[in-house]
Amino acid sequence: MPLHLEIVTPEKKVFSDTVANVYLPGADGELGILPAHGALVTALAPGELRYEKDGTITSLAIGSGFAEVTQEKVNILTDMALGDAQIDETMAEEAMLRAEKQLLSMDHSVDAEEVAHLQALIAKSMAQLKLKRRPR
Amino acid sequence: MANLRDIRRRIKSVKNTAQITRAMQLVAAAKMKKAQDQAVAGRDYANQLNQVLVNLKENVEEESHPLLQSREGNRELMLVVSTDKGLCGALNTNLFKKVRAESGTETHYVTVGRKLRTILGKMGKEMLADFEVKDPVPFSEARPISRFLTKQFLDGHYDKISIAFNNFVTVMNQEPTIIQLLPLSSEKVGEKQDYEGANLKATETDKAAALSKDYLFEPTPLQVLDTLLPLYINFQVYQTLVEARASEHSARMVAMKAATDNAKKFIKELTLEYNKARQAAITSELLEITTAMKAME
Numbered sequence: 369m370p371l372h373l374e375i376v377t378p379e380k381k382v383f384s385d386t387v388a389n390v391y392l393p394g395a396d397g398e399l400g401i402l403p404a405h406g407a408l409v410t411a412l413a414p415g416e417l418r419y420e421k422d423g424t425i426t427s428l429a430i431g432s433g434f435a436e437v438t439q440e441k442v443n444i445l446t447d448m449a450l451g452d453a454q455i456d457e458t459m460a461e462e463a464m465l466r467a468e469k470q471l472l473s474m475d476h477s478v479d480a481e482e483v484a485h486l487q488a489l490i491a492k493s494m495a496q497l498k499l500k501r502r503p504r
Numbered sequence: 505m506a507n508l509r510d511i512r513r514r515i516k517s518v519k520n521t522a523q524i525t526r527a528m529q530l531v532a533a534a535k536m537k538k539a540q541d542q543a544v545a546g547r548d549y550a551n552q553l554n555q556v557l558v559n560l561k562e563n564v565e566e567e568s569h570p571l572l573q574s575r576e577g578n579r580e581l582m583l584v585v586s587t588d589k590g591l592c593g594a595l596n597t598n599l600f601k602k603v604r605a606e607s608g609t610e611t612h613y614v615t616v617g618r619k620l621r622t623i624l625g626k627m628g629k630e631m632l633a634d635f636e637v638k639d640p641v642p643f644s645e646a647r648p649i650s651r652f653l654t655k656q657f658l659d660g661h662y663d664k665i666s667i668a669f670n671n672f673v674t675v676m677n678q679e680p681t682i683i684q685l686l687p688l689s690s691e692k693v694g695e696k697q698d699y700e701g702a703n704l705k706a707t708e709t710d711k712a713a714a715l716s717k718d719y720l721f722e723p724t725p726l727q728v729l730d731t732l733l734p735l736y737i738n739f740q741v742y743q744t745l746v747e748a749r750a751s752e753h754s755a756r757m758v759a760m761k762a763a764t765d766n767a768k769k770f771i772k773e774l775t776l777e778y779n780k781a782r783q784a785a786i787t788s789e790l791l792e793i794t795t796a797m798k799a800m801e
Binding site for chain 2: 377
């Protein structure tokens, strides 16, 4: 039974193909999806998404978003999806430092949403860096 | 002879104008293509987002989220998306007419785009904020706007948030449109919007598909809703910005094409006049010479 993986961001459709399995960074921890998985909708945390196709495993750094899983399909809806080659290490690092600095300098009691946004930014950059710096 | 030179000068200046309008037309055409592509690219995302929302709606109690609760009262905040530059036909005027017709006495404004900001400002309307948006529209620039609007709503300053923008129908036709952003009416959530981003209604099959699958929600339906709704709002704002951009560029392209055509027609007329004047000058010169010869005989 095939499993169809589709990854979309607001700007474009990043990936659409049949895969053997998918590992998602769910909000409550990593989820492994094999074909014929039960129907599920889950929130995603920024992190690493892995899928296996023809025996090779590919990793993508993804931002927060959602995954909709049905028996034969996995739809990923996220604000970022970058492969290894597309990640700019220095840029990700700079973005993270910037967000951290901003987070430290602001008053956390005033704007909870902004804090959450900055934390999400940091998590996104971390996901990119983690993927890039993993020993191979 | 002064007449001849005058005409020549005018032809030159009209030619220059035609060149400029033609260049603007080409630039607008290229930008329009980009904006249209952007709107189309967002369609997959919009469809997926709608799909998840339709599924979610079956599992969550209505009105359970503050962003879904409708309130009594007429205090309205309107986001008006106009253009920064002119020379795009009646685009901004039409939008302004629509805004004026639909606004109540308790309507305040937030603007994107310089043109309507100035007009609304001159009219002495209450304006809360103004946002600048780059071209082409980056997704990240929709966030501060949607965040600001959501905050105004949640803080209870306004009972209703709407967006006024030019909906891109075709290249020749842009429709000034006002949509309600907040509160998200529970029927509307999950219903596909009929503009470029997702131009299909939620079909019966979509709904049937959602019902037939018994979805598991992780962590909980409410938490998923909590993160999904801001995304949805954000995306709606982004989509309207992209629509407005596509409208702006297509309107400019059409206006500039008309201007170029007019200039060309004008050049033709002037050239004809120039040639007539030239011929008349030659004739009168010949006449002078022959009369002089006649007189010498």
